[in-house]
Amino acid sequence: MASLSKPDAPRFDVDVFQNEYLAQGSREVNAIVTVTATGGGTSGGRPIGAPGPDAAVVLVIDCSGSMEYPNTKMRHAREATAAAIDELRDGVAFAVVAGTHEANDVFPGNGRLAVADRHTREQAKDALRRLKPSGGTAIGTWIAKAQQLFASRPEAAIRHAILLTDGRNEHEKPAALQRALDAAAGYFTADCRGVGTDWEVAELRKVSSALLGTVDIVAESSGLAEDFRAMMTAAMGKQVADVALRVWTPANARVKFVKQAAPAVEDLTDRRTDAGTTGGAARSASNEGGGGRRVGDYPTGSWGDESRDYHVCVEVPAAAVGNEMLAARISLVLPHPDGTAEVLGQGLVRAVWTDDLASSTRINPQVAHYTGQAELADSIRDGLEAHRAGDLERAGAKLGAAVRLAYSSGNEGTLKLLRKVVDVVDEREGTVRFRKNVSEADSMTLETRSTKTVRVKK
Known part of the structure; x- marks a missing residue:
């Protein structure tokens, strides 16, 4: 096991659960990889109130005309955003964006982020009081604005957005939303919430999935404040960002899929990048045979004190009874811009061919x-x-x-x-x-x- 060198960062442990025994001729190897980070978040080694990593947060609030019906919805959205702002750690950079068919950074404005302290929190809440519902919904525009704001603070290690909407993305074409997601993926994470029942689950899940965040419904707007407060508390507990699950496979083997299995199902297979590339470049759907790379990275986003499970399935060359091989090496890594990567933890996936029926048919x-x-x-x-x-x-x-x-x-x-x-x-x-x-x-x-x-x- 390995851990980050920084004393205030979490320690990562990697455990592999599998039945390594295969029947003669079998090729598919399945493993559950449990990754546990401890000692870096609000419930770990860092006392509450102590400085954390450089972080930036953008709160994107739907201000389209439908937010006026019922008339309590906008008021509850403003109150929820204020509650989230109260949870910001001193020193965190933040901004508030009003989303309609356009995106307007209503605080602090001019494409900048403010630094959270007692005064800027109050100024942000004052800006919230002036928000009025009008216009349409263009979520891709909101995402692009958030990315621009994060770019003004390149030193921020943790970049996280909270996005609220009450309707469908009716005022831009689907291709525009997809372009915004492609540009933002890997740059910042986002938790998405739909208030009421006039929004589309698949549409908002597409956003949260691309940005490695969560999606949920708040059916009654009166429940927004509690939910926003919890989301911001979780965001403030993040200690390290841009962590990748790195999968090495031997020659003539290929990764069939990599999925996050807990706390929620999320298919990461198509988000593979060749190890050593950055910024989402060099995407590869396969690492099969001599033509493809044998080491691929799968994004996992930001981490605090938490544990997640991943399901990795690898197809290996068939072998005779008695043979065994290393089917995959699973590493949790923190890639650096120069192409190097810090290994945070590692586990091994094995394959052993046997004629013992009880061993080869046992499902982990x-x-x-x-x-x-x-x-x-x-x-x-x-x-x-x-x-x-x-x-x-x-x-x-x-x-x-x-x-x-x-x-x-x-x-x-x-x-x-x-x-x-x-x-x-x-x-x-x-x-x-x-x-x-x-x-x-x-x-x-x-x-x-x-x-x-x-x-x-x-």
Whole structure:
């Protein structure tokens, strides 16, 4: 195990869980990689109130005309933003952006960031009081503005945005949003929140996924302040940014996929970059055979005191019984602009071919659990899509499967959300009936939180 050299930074530990035994002719190796960072966040070695790393935060608040209905929504958004500003650590650079069909940095203005202290917090709150709803929604413009603001503070190691919207991205083309996300990916992270039920889950998830943040629904605007306060507290606990999961594979092997498995399912496979490149350049979908690179980096974003699980699947050349090989070397690294990287932790994935049926057919509990959690998220998504399309038979089958998977894995949070959408006849078998008059808020909450997972019971 390795740790950062800075005394106030977290220590990273990497643990690998797998069944390394393969039957003769088998090629697929699965492993769950648990990464744990300790000692660097607000609950670790740094006392609350002590200086942290250079950080910058941009709060992006939807100020489109729809925020006026009901008239409490904008007031609650202003109060929530003020609550988040109160959680800023002294010395953190920050700005507030009002998002409509344009993006206006309402504080401090002129493309700058202010430095958080007692006076600037009060000035920012005063600027919030003057926000009035009007105009449309162009989220890509908001993201581009946040990136410009972060660029004015290049020394900030942690760059994080909080983005709130109540509607769909109706005033720009999808390609414009995608261009903004492509430019911002890897430069800053963002937590996204949808207030009410007139926004689109898939659209906001696309933003949070690209920017390695979270997405959630706040159905009632009165709950915004608590949520914003929690998001900012978490952001202030981050101690190191731009960490990558580096996967080395031997010749003639290839990475089939890399997915974050906990605390939420997030497919990182297509975000691979060749090791040693920076800024999202040199993307590679494969490292197979002599033509591709054998070392790839997968982004993980910023870290404080926390633990995450990753599912890594590698395809290796088949071998005879008795052979064994190193199937992958998993490292957590902090890349530097000069192409070097600091290794923060490391684990090994092995493959051993055997004719012992009991060994080769045993499924590792961690691998089985997270495979089920990914299937659970897919079943919810497919079930809700089928329901919207009017295919009730398929919807019932998929949501029934989701109930069975949630029950068997102990995912009580998701099971509770499912019960608001379907009547559960038999949770073990996944027998369900659709409830009448399901609220849009309950349906969207289930869809938004469908990717949240539970850890393996020890």
